[in-house]
Amino acid sequence: MTEFLQQVIIGLRIGSVYALIALGYTMVYGIIRLINFAHGEFIMVGGYTLFFMIPVLMGFGLPAWTSVFAAIIICAAVGVLAELLAYRPVRKKGNRMTALITAIGVSLILQNLAQAIPFIGPNPKAITQDIFQSGRIDLFGVNTNWTSIFTIIIAAFVMVGLQLFIHKTKIGRAMRAVSENKAASTLMGINVNRTIVITFIIGAGLAAVGALMYCAQYRAVMTTMGSMLGLKAFVAAVLGGIGLIPGAMLGGMLIGLIEALVTAYISSSLANALVFVVLILVLLVKPAGIMGRNVGEKV
Amino acid sequence: MKIKRLVSILLTVMMLTMGISFASAEGALEGQTILIGNIAPMTGVIANYGTAVDNGIRLAASEINASGGILGGTVVISTKDNQFTPAEAINGFNALLSEGAVAIIGAIASSVTSAITGPANDEGIVLITATSTADSITTEDDYVFRACFKDSFQGRMCASYAASQGWTKAAILYAKGDAYSSGLRDSFVAAAPDYGIEVVEEQSTSDTMAVDFSSQLATIAASGAEVLFAPYYYDTVGPKIIPQAREAGYLGAIIGADGFDGTQDVAVGDLTAYENVYFTNHYSPEDPSEVVQNFIAAYTEAYGAESLNALAALAYDAMYMVAQAIETAGSLDHDAIRDAMAGMHYVGVTGDMTLDETGTPDKSVAILTFVEEDGKLVQKFVTSQH
Numbered sequence: 001m002t003e004f005l006q007q008v009i010i011g012l013r014i015g016s017v018y019a020l021i022a023l024g025y026t027m028v029y030g031i032i033r034l035i036n037f038a039h040g041e042f043i044m045v046g047g048y049t050l051f052f053m054i055p056v057l058m059g060f061g062l063p064a065w066t067s068v069f070a071a072i073i074i075c076a077a078v079g080v081l082a083e084l085l086a087y088r089p090v091r092k093k094g095n096r097m098t099a100l101i102t103a104i105g106v107s108l109i110l111q112n113l114a115q116a117i118p119f120i121g122p123n124p125k126a127i128t129q130d131i132f133q134s135g136r137i138d139l140f141g142v143n144t145n146w147t148s149i150f151t152i153i154i155a156a157f158v159m160v161g162l163q164l165f166i167h168k169t170k171i172g173r174a175m176r177a178v179s180e181n182k183a184a185s186t187l188m189g190i191n192v193n194r195t196i197v198i199t200f201i202i203g204a205g206l207a208a209v210g211a212l213m214y215c216a217q218y219r220a221v222m223t224t225m226g227s228m229l230g231l232k233a234f235v236a237a238v239l240g241g242i243g244l245i246p247g248a249m250l251g252g253m254l255i256g257l258i259e260a261l262v263t264a265y266i267s268s269s270l271a272n273a274l275v276f277v278v279l280i281l282v283l284l285v286k287p288a289g290i291m292g293r294n295v296g297e298k299v
Numbered sequence: 300m301k302i303k304r305l306v307s308i309l310l311t312v313m314m315l316t317m318g319i320s321f322a323s324a325e326g327a328l329e330g331q332t333i334l335i336g337n338i339a340p341m342t343g344v345i346a347n348y349g350t351a352v353d354n355g356i357r358l359a360a361s362e363i364n365a366s367g368g369i370l371g372g373t374v375v376i377s378t379k380d381n382q383f384t385p386a387e388a389i390n391g392f393n394a395l396l397s398e399g400a401v402a403i404i405g406a407i408a409s410s411v412t413s414a415i416t417g418p419a420n421d422e423g424i425v426l427i428t429a430t431s432t433a434d435s436i437t438t439e440d441d442y443v444f445r446a447c448f449k450d451s452f453q454g455r456m457c458a459s460y461a462a463s464q465g466w467t468k469a470a471i472l473y474a475k476g477d478a479y480s481s482g483l484r485d486s487f488v489a490a491a492p493d494y495g496i497e498v499v500e501e502q503s504t505s506d507t508m509a510v511d512f513s514s515q516l517a518t519i520a521a522s523g524a525e526v527l528f529a530p531y532y533y534d535t536v537g538p539k540i541i542p543q544a545r546e547a548g549y550l551g552a553i554i555g556a557d558g559f560d561g562t563q564d565v566a567v568g569d570l571t572a573y574e575n576v577y578f579t580n581h582y583s584p585e586d587p588s589e590v591v592q593n594f595i596a597a598y599t600e601a602y603g604a605e606s607l608n609a610l611a612a613l614a615y616d617a618m619y620m621v622a623q624a625i626e627t628a629g630s631l632d633h634d635a636i637r638d639a640m641a642g643m644h645y646v647g648v649t650g651d652m653t654l655d656e657t658g659t660p661d662k663s664v665a666i667l668t669f670v671e672e673d674g675k676l677v678q679k680f681v682t683s684q685h
Contacts, residue, residue, distance in 0.1 A: 003521050006547075010513045122342040126538050126565040134568050136546050143520070145546035218510045219538035219567040222344065228508075263514035269475045269505040 005142045007264045008257065013148040013217070015256020016155030020210040021233035022240070022248035023162065024203035030179040030243035031199045033096060037103040038082055040230020041110035042204045045078050046071040046211030047221035048120055054129050064131045065216075071208035079204030080197055082106050088193070114223040124222035131216035151213045158209055159249050162202070166245060171198055179243065232275070239279050241289025250290060254278075327629050328372030335360070335621060336395035337614075338388050338405030338415065341380040344508075344534050347561050348407045348610050352429055353378050354602045355614030356404055359622070362597070369625050374618075381406050385414030392418055401631045402427065402621045404614065408532075409433030409450075410478040416443045425624070425636050429617040430610050432557065433482040437658040444640050444658035446617040446649065450479070453556045453579050454486025454530075455493075456664045456684050460577065461526045461554060462494035470500040470524035472515055472540070474507045474531065483530035483556050499524050507531055512540055516547035525551050532558040537565035545572040557581060560608045563669055563676040570676050573669045581609040582649045583665040583680040594648045609649070616647035 021043060028036045053067035090102045115122045133146040166172040174195045177185045186192055214229065215221060232255060240251025255275055263271045282290060337356050339349035353376075360374040368374060377398055379391025388406050392415045395403055402425040406412045412431035419426035420440035427444040428436060434449045461469060469491065474480035491498055500522035502515035519527060527549060529540055536559050544553060552575045559578035566573055584595055584607070594615060598607050621636075623645060628635035644653045645660075652660035663685035670679045 003517065006517045007514055010511075010517065013513075014511060123346045124344055124534060126567055128567045130568045136548060143517075143548040147546075219542065220534075220565070259511075260514045263502075264518055267503075268515050269503045272505060 002142050003264075006144060007260045009139075009142065009144045009148055009152070011257035011260030012253065013151045013213075013256070014259055015253035016151050017210050017213045017229070017252075018233045018236045018255050019249045019252025020155055020158060020206045020213070021229060022236040022252045023159075023245060024206050025234050025237040026240075026242055026245060026248040027175075027199050027203050029237070030245075031175060031196055032087070032091065032099075034087065034091075034099050034103060035234070035242075036082075036087075036203070037100075037230070038106035038110060039203065039207060039233075040226030041107050041114075042075050042079060042207035043211045043214065043226040043229055044114060044221070044223060045110065046075045046208035047215055047225055048114065049074045049208070050131075050211060050215050051125055051127055051221045054127065054131070058129060064129050065212065068209060068212040071211055072205040075204040075208040075211075076201040078110070079200040079207075083197055083200045088196075111223055111226075120223065122223060124220050127215050127219050127221065131212065147213075147216045151216065154209065154213070158206065162206075163245065165202075171195070175199055235275065235279050239282055239289055241292030244289070244291050247289055247291040254290075326371045328368070328370040328625075328631065331372040331631070333369055333372045333374050333625065333631065334395075334398060334400045335374060335376055335618070336391075336398070336400035336403040336405070337376055337378045338381050338391040338395070338403060339378065339407050340383040340411070341378065343383040345383055345407065345532055347533070347564070347606065347608075348430070349380070351606045351608050351611040352404075352407060352614040354598065354606060355429070355611035356618045358598055358601055358611075359615045359618035361601075363618070363622050369622050370629065372625075372631075374622070379405075381411055383408060383411060385411050388412070388414050389418065396422060396424070400424070401625070401633065402636060404429060404617050404621065406431065407610070408479060409436060409482065412436055413478060416440045419443055423633050423637075425621070425633065425640055427617050427621060427640070429613040430557070431479075433478045434486070435478070435482075442637050444620075444654060446613045446620060446647075446652075446660065447557070447581055448662055448664060449659050450482040450556070451486035451489070453664065454483045454488075455490040456579050456666075457483075457528060457554050457556065458487055458490040458494045458496055460579070460666050460682075460684060461528075461552070462496055464526075464552070466526040466552060467496055468499045468523060468525045469496050470502070470519040470522055470527045471498060472502045472504075472512065472519065472527060472529045472531075474505070474509070475503045476506045479532075479558065480507060480530045484528070487528050487530075507535055509535070510539060512543050513547055516540075516544045516549055519544075520547045520549035524549075527551060527553045528555070529553055530556050530558060533561035533565060537562040538567045541566075541576060542568055542572050551575070552577065554578065557609060560610065560678075563678055564605075566669075566676045570671045570674075573671070573676055575668075577666055577668050577681065579664045579684070580667050581662075581665070582612050583667060583683075584678075585680040586665075590646070591648050612648040616645070616649050619647055620645050 024039050049071040050067050053070040054064045057067050086102050086106050090099050114120045132150040136145050174190045178192050178195045236251035236255045237248045240247030259271045262274045339352045341349040360376050363374050381388040381391055388411045404427055407430050409431040412428045420442045425442050429446045432447050432450045434451050437443050473484040500519050555578045557580050624636050624639040627639035650662040652662040654660050665683050666681040667678050668681050669676050
């Protein structure tokens with residue numbers, strides 16, 4: 001039983017990271033119907049910001065995790081730049097397919113740009129400092145580590161905060177309105193372009209928080225770190241129902257739990273494959289995802 | 300008198316002809332360029348290895364050229380980056396063929412090297428890998444050799460060391476899809492009964508790129524194993540497997556093979572986590588023998604101490620083995636070099652070795668561990684096992 005609980009905590013920890021990143025995919029998709037393939041690269045940008053900022057901030061006597069604020073700012077800036085320089089001009093001229101190709105392009109540009117910058121380069125860099133308190137803890141007889149506890153708690157806080165933001169604030173209401181109907185929102189006096197930029201800022205900021213958790217657990221950054229993580233988070237978003245914020249959270253947690261439990265009890269090398277099997281099965285039964293409603297596409 | 304004179308004349312003639320033949324042999328490749336190819340991961344996750352190997356080869360080549368080259372010919376090295384992928388290794392191999400390489404050193408990882416062993420045989424060019432330890436690398440092909448020992452030997456030595464420490468319950472964590480990792484796992488499992496070791500838990504990942512091992516390690520921690528055999532590369536071992544194992548509550552010994560070399564440079568967090576970790580390697584820099592110390596001094600002077608590891612030493616030996624084979628062959632003919640290579644005896648930095656019929660040397664292994672010194676993790680020589 002304790003071993004099972006230990007695996008559940010591991011699953012929730014992995015799932016928290018997926019969920020935070022899936023939120024970024026789902027929010028951008030919800031508002032402009034674009035699968036932002038560059039989202040994985042936002043995590044990488046966040047990771048490298050952490051790598052460079054942790055020694056600086058620790059030099060000022062601040063705890064390592066405070067560097068996440070720098071990462072949020074840099075990620076948000078990169079997200080806004082991607083929207084202003086690539087997505088918006090293409091959205092004006094082209095269709096959804098061109099926007100999708102642009103997203104893949106932005107992803108490749110960011111990844112290769114990072115590899116080309118000499119002080120980043122193609123080789124992985126180790127984060128030697130402890131981001132959260134190091135070591136293990138005994139939680140009611142279940143053996144786990146502080147990083148897992150912090151990851152799960154922070155993710156929970158961020159998700160509750162996001163839910164409140166979306167439902168209780170004016171900007172949140174604007175975001176929901178734009179995702180429902182862009183033209184009508186404009187008529188109601190909502191600045192659609194500004195709302196989209198804010199969505200990118202929030203999505204990229206969540207990626208930065210995800211990067212903090214990734215770095216705390218895996219202690220290394222590399223230019224390709226966002227690829228697999230981004231793919232899994234995308235799967236999580238689709239599983240939960242893309243465009244739906246609670247769906248992304250549920251999808252992320254489910255994928256994390258499936259991964260951990262399959263690894264522990266079925267076969268450790270089948271974990272990745274079974275995640276996709278579950279995705280296919282769910283989509284066969286509910287094509288719009290677990291929480292998605294089947295609505296006809298607006299033409 | 301007559302006989303004495305005859306003998307002396309005969310001796311003189313013999314010495315003269317020997318001198319002439321020496322002179323002609325010395326000049327056999329006079330003024331020629333001897334292009335040696337190197338295929339290594341110069342970028343990517345195991346770029347540390349690529350750099351070390353390239354440095355080792357270039358150091359040996361510059362020493363050979365400084366002392367007159369091979370039979371008068373100048374050694375030139377051409378390095379191709381394989382980015383740790385089989386496809387790029389094949390591209391590099393083809394590029395080297397068209398450049399006119401006479402022998403090729405490479406690649407580093409067994410999974411990448413295995414992509415070019417077949418082509419080397421088809422093209423009839425000597426391929427010597429400095430570091431690929433998978434058993435299958437040299438068994439199929441006549442033109443493929445290596446400077447390192449093979450996995451079944453390393454896996455066996457790991458089991459032997461574990462038994463010598465009194466650890467009888469072993470757990471295994473390995474990458475199923477990686478030739479190096481699964482090869483080592485197979486040989487450890489095969490050798491375990493011979494040393495009275497019981498494998499109590501076996502966990503795996505699909506490849507060596509995995510980042511999260513916590514589920515597997517939690518299961519291993521609960522299995523009561525006294526030693527964990529985890530054949531991965533340093534980029535995974537250092538920042539991921541060892542800290543995650545300790546956090547999962549596994550506090551026993553962790554043992555691995557030469558892929559652990561370099562872990563000290565990527566260690567993270569609390570360094571006490573790296574205590575009780577052992578690995579087999581090709582040589583120890585603490586070996587007081589002259590050839591080892593000379594190599595270390597020359598390497599450090601040329602490239603600094605940071606990138607110096609066993610792979611650099613093996614690559615250095617591989618370059619000298621190629622040079623010795625060309626010298627024996629007396630020409631740049633690919634088949635003559637292959638024949639000279641087969642069964643060769645060579646004494647180098649990584650030991651006294653004789654190539655067996657498959658092209659793999661018989662040599663000893665060093666057991667090393669990590670200790671913390673002045674806040675940094677360093678390697679320490681434990682013992683030598685044969």
